[in-house]
Amino acid sequence: xxxxxxxxxxxxxxxxxxxxxxxxxxxxxxxxxxxxxxxxxxxxx
Numbered sequence: 001x002x003x004x005x006x007x008x009x010x011x012x013x014x015x016x017x018x019x020x021x022x023x024x025x026x027x028x029x030x031x032x033x034x035x036x037x038x039x040x041x042x043x044x045x
Contacts, residue, residue, distance in 0.1 A: 001026040008032035
């Protein structure tokens with residue numbers, strides 16, 4: 001199976017990790033347009 005995740009933020013990488021913990025055969029592909037992987041900027045209002 002091929003699993004595609006859009007976004008390499010905290011949620012996307014956590015999802016990939018959880019999938020890998022239960023399924024070590026599927027291919028996991030992560031797409032991001034961010035320069036930094038797992039970068040989570042603080043949101044200010």
